[in-house]
Amino acid sequence: LRPTIVATAPIPGQKPGTSGLRKKVVEFQSPHYLNNFVQAVFNALVDFGTDVTLGGSLVVGGDGRYFNPEAIQIITKMAVANGVKRILIAKDGLLSTPAASAVIRERGPAWQKAFGAFILSASHNPGGPSEDFGIKYNIENGGPAPEKVTNAMYSYTTTLTSYKIAPDFPDVDTSKLGSTRVVSADGSRGVVVTVFDGLEEHVKLLKTIFDFEAIQTLMQRPDFSFVYDSMSGVQGPYAHKVFVEELGAATTCLLNAEPKDDFGGGHADPNLTYAHDLIHVMGVDSKGNAVAAKEGVLIPSFGAAADGDADRNMILGRQFFVTPSDSLAIIVAHADVIPFFRDQGGLRGVARSMPTSGAVDLVAKRMNMSLFETPTGWKFFGNLMDSREMGGANYTPFICGEESFGTGSDHVREKDGMWAVLAWLSILAHYNQDPKKALVSVESIVREHWRTYGRNYYVRYDYEGVDKSRAEAMVGHMTSSFAAVTGQCLAGGYTVAVADEFQYVDPVDGSVSSHQGVRYLFTDGSRVIFRLSGTAGSGATVRMYLEKYEADRSKLGSHPLEALGVLVQVALELSDLEKFTGRKEPTVIT
Ligand code: VG1
Ligand code: CO
Structure with a gap:
C-alpha cells in the first residue's frame, strides 16, 4: 500500500x-x-x-x-x-x-x-x-x-x-x-x-419511480411493439435487465445490446444521423421525415436509443421523430402519470438549458411551476435539485432537460436515458389502458400537445471539426457587433430585439458563469443561438440552434427545416459562418 x-x-x-x-x-x-x-x-x-x-x-x-x-x-x-x-x-x-x-x-x-x-x-x-x-x-x-x-x-x-x-x-x-x-x-x-x-441500484431505483406493471400491460398489447437501440454502448445490459428480465419483452426488441469498446465502429450518439439502425427500423429518414414501410414489414409503435454512457435518449414513434425539447415538455405535462411525481404531490419545478426550446416554458407557465434556464451541461442542474435538501425553496420534485437528447429528474443528479424511455412508456400506458380502443400513438400525443400549446419549431446545426481559431474568430465577430445588429430588420422581417452572451447566476449559491453562448432574440420571440461545444476531443464544433414559435393552429404541420428556412439564412448572415469556417453545410442536423 x-x-x-x-x-x-x-x-x-x-x-x-x-x-x-x-x-x-x-x-x-x-x-x-x-x-x-x-x-x-x-x-x-x-x-x-x-x-x-x-x-x-x-x-x-x-x-x-x-x-x-x-x-x-x-x-x-x-x-x-x-x-x-x-x-x-x-x-x-x-x-x-x-x-x-x-x-x-x-x-x-x-x-x-x-x-x-x-x-x-x-x-x-x-x-x-x-x-x-x-x-x-x-x-x-x-x-x-x-x-x-x-x-x-x-x-x-x-x-x-x-x-x-x-x-x-x-x-x-x-x-x-x-x-x-x-x-x-x-x-x-x-x-x-x-x-x-x-445494474442493481439503478434498476431498483427505477422500479420505485415507475409503475412497471402498467408498462408491462402496455407492452403486452398485441397492437404495441417496441425496439430499443443501445448503440453498442453501456446501456445494453441495463436494457436487457429492464425490458427482458423485468418487463418480459423479447430479446429481439433490443438492438446493439452488447457493449463494445469501440461501439462497433459507430458513433454512439442517439440522433437522426448516427442512430441509423434504429431510424431505419422506425421508418424515419435522417431529416426526420416518414419513410413508407416495405410491404409486409411492421414498423414498431415505439423506438428509442441511448448514447455510449446511457444518459441520452432519442424517442421515436412509428415513422415519427420527437424532438428532445418537445419530449421534455410532454413528459413535464404528463408528470402526474409517473408515481414518483404523483406521490410527492406533483411536479413543482423544471429546468432547461438555455439553447433548449421554450416548449417546456409554456407547460411550466400553465401548470404554475418554477422554471429555470441554465447554461448547457448537467452540472448546472444539481444545485437547483438539491435546494430543498439544503432547506431552501420548494423546487423539488424536479425535471430537467436539454435539447441534446438529455432528460432526467431529481431521482439522480445526471440525465438518464432509461428514465426518459420509461417516462414515455408510462405516458403511452396511461393513454392505452383500454384494450378495446385503438392504440394512441406517439405521434398523436405530440400533435395533441402542439394543438394545446402551439409548436416550437426547432433545429440544431452542428459543424464538427472546424479549426479552433477560426471558430473563435467567428464568436469574436458576433460579440463585437451586438450593438450594431440590435434593432436591425433582417431577411423575413426578423428584427433583433436583444443580442448578447448568456450569463448565468446560480440562484442557490450565487456563482456566476459567463460566456455561455451568443444569443439573438428576435421581436417575434424567435431565437438564434451559437455555442462552441465543450465536449469535442479535438478541433472545434460550432453549434447553431434555431427556434421559432408558432401559435397558429393551421401551421403546426410543417417540417422544421421549412419553417426555419429563413431563420437559417438570418443566422448565417449574423455569424458570417461560411466566411469564418469555410463550411457550406453542417455535419449533423438534429
Ligand atoms: C454536449 C451537449 C450538452 C450535454 C453535453 C454532455 O455539450 O450540447 O447539452 O450536456 O454534451 O452530454 P457541448 O458542450 O458539446 O455542446 V454527454 O451525453 O456527452 O455527457
Ligand atoms: Co452521454
Missing part, C-alpha cells in the same frame, strides 16, 4: 469541458497524462472539504470504451496512495452515467457511503484506439462536479509537480463480484476493493 511519489510536470490542455476531460486515447496513454489529471482531482477535493481518507467509498466505472480497463487500474492505485479506504468498482468496469449517480446516492450504509465517482466515458464521442477517451468526476450528491470544482482541478493540472501512486497494489479482477481486503505490510492500514453489480 506504500505510496510512491512520482515527479511530473504540468500537461497543457487538461481543462474539463461541458462534461469532463475528453481527448484522443493516445493522449491519455501518453506518460503521466491520466495520472496528472486524477491527482489534480484529489487535490481539488481537499480544497473543497472532501476528506477521502475518512473511510467513505470511491466509485469507479465507465461506458466500456477502449482504455477503460487500464484506467480503472491506474485510478485504483492512485486512490489507494491518496488514502482512500474503500473502492467500489463496477463489474467489468461497466457503469452507466445515471447508474453511477444512483450508486453514489444509494449504495451502502452511511459510514461507507460514497464521496464521489470517477466515470470513464467520453459519452457520445466515438471510441477505440484512435478515437476518444474521457474522464469525469461526480461529487457526493451524485452529480457532476460543479464549475468551481472543475476550475480548481484544471488549475492544479497547470502547477502539478508530482502525483501519488501505490504501484504494488494488486491489479483488480473486475470480472468477479465480491470484496477483497488488502492490508499493508506492517498491518497498520487496510483497503477494501469491492467489485459490484453496476
Whole structure:
C-alpha cells in the first residue's frame, strides 16, 4: 500500500469541458497524462472539504470504451496512495452515467457511503484506439462536479509537480463480484476493493419511480411493439435487465445490446444521423421525415436509443421523430402519470438549458411551476435539485432537460436515458389502458400537445471539426457587433430585439458563469443561438440552434427545416459562418 511519489510536470490542455476531460486515447496513454489529471482531482477535493481518507467509498466505472480497463487500474492505485479506504468498482468496469449517480446516492450504509465517482466515458464521442477517451468526476450528491470544482482541478493540472501512486497494489479482477481486503505490510492500514453489480441500484431505483406493471400491460398489447437501440454502448445490459428480465419483452426488441469498446465502429450518439439502425427500423429518414414501410414489414409503435454512457435518449414513434425539447415538455405535462411525481404531490419545478426550446416554458407557465434556464451541461442542474435538501425553496420534485437528447429528474443528479424511455412508456400506458380502443400513438400525443400549446419549431446545426481559431474568430465577430445588429430588420422581417452572451447566476449559491453562448432574440420571440461545444476531443464544433414559435393552429404541420428556412439564412448572415469556417453545410442536423 506504500505510496510512491512520482515527479511530473504540468500537461497543457487538461481543462474539463461541458462534461469532463475528453481527448484522443493516445493522449491519455501518453506518460503521466491520466495520472496528472486524477491527482489534480484529489487535490481539488481537499480544497473543497472532501476528506477521502475518512473511510467513505470511491466509485469507479465507465461506458466500456477502449482504455477503460487500464484506467480503472491506474485510478485504483492512485486512490489507494491518496488514502482512500474503500473502492467500489463496477463489474467489468461497466457503469452507466445515471447508474453511477444512483450508486453514489444509494449504495451502502452511511459510514461507507460514497464521496464521489470517477466515470470513464467520453459519452457520445466515438471510441477505440484512435478515437476518444474521457474522464469525469461526480461529487457526493451524485452529480457532476460543479464549475468551481472543475476550475480548481484544471488549475492544479497547470502547477502539478508530482502525483501519488501505490504501484504494488494488486491489479483488480473486475470480472468477479465480491470484496477483497488488502492490508499493508506492517498491518497498520487496510483497503477494501469491492467489485459490484453496476445494474442493481439503478434498476431498483427505477422500479420505485415507475409503475412497471402498467408498462408491462402496455407492452403486452398485441397492437404495441417496441425496439430499443443501445448503440453498442453501456446501456445494453441495463436494457436487457429492464425490458427482458423485468418487463418480459423479447430479446429481439433490443438492438446493439452488447457493449463494445469501440461501439462497433459507430458513433454512439442517439440522433437522426448516427442512430441509423434504429431510424431505419422506425421508418424515419435522417431529416426526420416518414419513410413508407416495405410491404409486409411492421414498423414498431415505439423506438428509442441511448448514447455510449446511457444518459441520452432519442424517442421515436412509428415513422415519427420527437424532438428532445418537445419530449421534455410532454413528459413535464404528463408528470402526474409517473408515481414518483404523483406521490410527492406533483411536479413543482423544471429546468432547461438555455439553447433548449421554450416548449417546456409554456407547460411550466400553465401548470404554475418554477422554471429555470441554465447554461448547457448537467452540472448546472444539481444545485437547483438539491435546494430543498439544503432547506431552501420548494423546487423539488424536479425535471430537467436539454435539447441534446438529455432528460432526467431529481431521482439522480445526471440525465438518464432509461428514465426518459420509461417516462414515455408510462405516458403511452396511461393513454392505452383500454384494450378495446385503438392504440394512441406517439405521434398523436405530440400533435395533441402542439394543438394545446402551439409548436416550437426547432433545429440544431452542428459543424464538427472546424479549426479552433477560426471558430473563435467567428464568436469574436458576433460579440463585437451586438450593438450594431440590435434593432436591425433582417431577411423575413426578423428584427433583433436583444443580442448578447448568456450569463448565468446560480440562484442557490450565487456563482456566476459567463460566456455561455451568443444569443439573438428576435421581436417575434424567435431565437438564434451559437455555442462552441465543450465536449469535442479535438478541433472545434460550432453549434447553431434555431427556434421559432408558432401559435397558429393551421401551421403546426410543417417540417422544421421549412419553417426555419429563413431563420437559417438570418443566422448565417449574423455569424458570417461560411466566411469564418469555410463550411457550406453542417455535419449533423438534429
Ligand atoms: C454536449 C451537449 C450538452 C450535454 C453535453 C454532455 O455539450 O450540447 O447539452 O450536456 O454534451 O452530454 P457541448 O458542450 O458539446 O455542446 V454527454 O451525453 O456527452 O455527457
Ligand atoms: Co452521454
